[in-house]
Structure formats: C-alpha cells, structure tokens
Amino acid sequence: MKFAKMHGIGNDYVYVNCFEERVENPSELARFVSNRHFGVGSDGLVLILPSEKADFRMRMFNSDGSEAEMCGNAIRCVGKYVYDNRMTDKKTVTVETLAGIKVLELFTGKDGKVESVKVDMGEPMLNPRDIPVDSGKEKFINEPVKIGGEVYHVTCVSMGNPHAVTFVGNVKDFPLEKIGPQMENHSLFPNRINAEFVEVINRSYLRMRVWERGAGETMACGTGACAVLVAAYLNGIADRKATVELLGGNLTIEWDENNNHVYKTGPATHVFTGFLDI
Numbered sequence: 001m002k003f004a005k006m007h008g009i010g011n012d013y014v015y016v017n018c019f020e021e022r023v024e025n026p027s028e029l030a031r032f033v034s035n036r037h038f039g040v041g042s043d044g045l046v047l048i049l050p051s052e053k054a055d056f057r058m059r060m061f062n063s064d065g066s067e068a069e070m071c072g073n074a075i076r077c078v079g080k081y082v083y084d085n086r087m088t089d090k091k092t093v094t095v096e097t098l099a100g101i102k103v104l105e106l107f108t109g110k111d112g113k114v115e116s117v118k119v120d121m122g123e124p125m126l127n128p129r130d131i132p133v134d135s136g137k138e139k140f141i142n143e144p145v146k147i148g149g150e151v152y153h154v155t156c157v158s159m160g161n162p163h164a165v166t167f168v169g170n171v172k173d174f175p176l177e178k179i180g181p182q183m184e185n186h187s188l189f190p191n192r193i194n195a196e197f198v199e200v201i202n203r204s205y206l207r208m209r210v211w212e213r214g215a216g217e218t219m220a221c222g223t224g225a226c227a228v229l230v231a232a233y234l235n236g237i238a239d240r241k242a243t244v245e246l247l248g249g250n251l252t253i254e255w256d257e258n259n260n261h262v263y264k265t266g267p268a269t270h271v272f273t274g275f276l277d278i
Contacts, residue, residue, distance in 0.1 A: 009266060055088060163231075
C-alpha cells in the first residue's frame with residue numbers, strides 16, 4: 001500500500017489515497033501505522049476518498065483506532081495532497097467530513113506546491129447538548145469541573161468535535177499527562193472530549209497544549225486552536241483574531257462576527273512517501 005507521511009505543525013498522520021488504494025479495516029490499520037516503534041509513526045490515519053457531496057471526502061482515525069469527526073491540521077494536508085498530486089487544479093476545494101463540508105483555500109509557493117491552507121471551519125457549537133456535555137445550562141462557559149480534588153474552570157465548544165478549554169497561568173509546567181486523561185474521560189462528557197490548557201500572553205496571542213481524545217498529547221490540534229480562540233473571546237480575554245501557539249508551531253485563528261464562522265490558516269508539510277506491506 002502506498003502512503004504519504006504529512007504533518008500540520010507537528011500533528012502528523014499517515015495519508016492513504018483511496019482513489020487508488022483499498023483499506024479493509026481502517027481502525028486496525030490506524031493502530032498499526034501510528035505505532036512509532038513498530039509502524040510508521042503518527043497521530044493517526046487519514047483516508048482521502050471520493051465524495052458525492054464535495055470535491056473529496058476525508059476520514060480520520062486516531063492512534064487508538066477510534067474515528068474522529070474532524071481534524072483541522074489533517075484537512076490542511078488533504079488540501080495539499082490533492083493539489084500537489086494533481087487530483088484537482090482548483091485552489092478552492094471542498095472536503096466532506098463527519099463534521100460537515102469544509103471549504104479550503106490553498107496558497108502555493110514558488111515551486112507551485114501548496115505551502116499553507118486557510119480552512120473555513122464553520123460555526124462553533126456552544127449548546128451543551130450539541131457538544132455534547134451533560135449539563136442543563138444554555139452554554140458551558142467558565143464552569144467549575146472537579147478533577148483530582150482540584151477545581152478547573154472550563155469552557156466547552158464543539159468545532160465538529162468536542163473541546164474543553166481551561167485557562168492556566170503557566171501552560172509549560174501544567175501537569176497535562178495527569179489532568180488531560182481525567183478531563184478526557186470525565187463523566188460530564190458522554191463521548192469523551194479533547195482537553196486544551198491555555199496561557200493568555202495577550203489579547204492576540206495564546207499559548208496552548210492539547211490532550212487529544214484517543215491520542216494523548218499531540219504537537220498540535222487545529223479544531224482545538226479554533227475552540228481556544230472562541231473560548232478566550234467568550235471569556236473576554238482575547239480578540240476575535242489571534243495567533244495560537246502550539247508545540248509544533250503557530251496557527252492564525254479568526255472568528256468572523258459577520259457570518260459567525262471560524263477561519264484557521266496554517267502550513268501543511270509533506271515529509272515522505274512510502275510503501276507499506278499490510
């Protein structure tokens with residue numbers, strides 16, 4: 001099976017072109033390729049497929065084999081893959097995901113290949129029933145959540161997949177390995193949740209770490225960065241446009257007040273192409 005290894009600011013996946021390849025058991029394959037000792041090494045598996053609703057369809061599987069609704073970093077790489085491999089000549093591309101159809105704007109460099117991608121991530125969902133969060137409140141903003149005897153004030157946002165955002169004083173020293181999995185599996189979140197912990201540098205610069213549902217800490221999470229910007233604005237501590245710094249690099253996030261859509265711009269990088277005996 002032919003595959004490509006790509007990453008969006010360090011959030012790395014194995015990509016398979018299912019116009020040419022056939023994947024029988026994507027969950028099992030995701031667990032295999034993600035293993036950094038016995039497989040390729042990645043945060044998961046992304047399948048690029050035909051779509052009846054959009055230009056392309058994306059399916060994304062975490063390293064534990066679970067399927068996610070959407071991945072903001074992975075979808076930028078999908079845009080790069082289909083353009084660089086001449087599967088399309090369009091610089092505005094639609095991609096079907098479990099979180100709906102996303103519109104990608106592709107920006108090429110001097111070599112004619114895609115360097116960065118702007119993604120219309122759609123509208124954030126704030127109703128706890130839609131996220132989902134087991135809460136009777138109209139919105140879940142700055143609400144206390146008890147973990148391990150400590151109380152964390154959490155804001156929940158869905159960007160097609162669920163996020164719990166907590167603002168902390170120093171994100172570098174935050175015990176993410178301890179608190180992240182407890183937040184992910186908290187009884188408040190029936191479908192588990194992605195947990196972001198954020199340090200506010202100023203109103204236009206946020207620094208975050210993420211514990212991803214089904215993957216653990218990753219270098220970056222695109223939907224998470226979008227959720228962080230929305231949560232920061234709702235808490236009155238950031239503007240509608242900001243740079244979000246992740247372990248793997250920076251993303252520019254903007255929440256447009258006119259159409260309520262969140263836009264994410266960042267790089268997409270091809271690492272290598274290879275063949276896997278499955």
